[in-house]
């Protein structure tokens with residue numbers, strides 16, 4: 001497990017150092033995808049616009065959270081922010097410094113991340129719904145164009 005945690009810490013450091021310029025964008029994506037928005041914003045909104053997408057959204061929240069809970073019970077993983085303080089693999093107080101954010105200040109087991117799982121589910125439902133909508137509109141436009149072209153004998 002130490003190997004995994006150590007590589008996780010390296011990835012976090014890489015993201016926090018080399019992608020600092022994208023902080024606002026990544027933070028925005030993370031906040032929009034926050035699963036807590038499902039119940040208060042996305043489900044009521046999507047249910048009005050499209051019942052199928054709204055229902056998918058609520059299922060994603062329930063099943064995704066349930067899976068996350070089960071995986072957390074099984075793995076019971078450390079969070080990188082406290083693992084770096086507790087592990088003995090960094091000699092002489094040379095543990096790396098990881099920046100904390102409000103969403104990372106959570107208690108309880110850290111892997112798999114509920115935020116990462118939930119956000120990817122939210123984004124998956126929203127992106128597939130948007131793509132489905134765009135494709136069906138494009139299909140309609142092509143059909144209309146085809147009919148017009150056929151009608152004019154082109």
Ligand SMILES: O=P(O)(O)OC[C@H]1O[C@@H](O)[C@H](O)[C@@H](O)[C@@H]1O
Pocket residue numbers: 034035036106109110112113114115116118
């Ligand atoms: O398991 P993680 O990654 O700490 O994320 C859990 C948290 O993720 C957040 O997105 C949710 O809003 C919180 O309600 C939840 O506790």
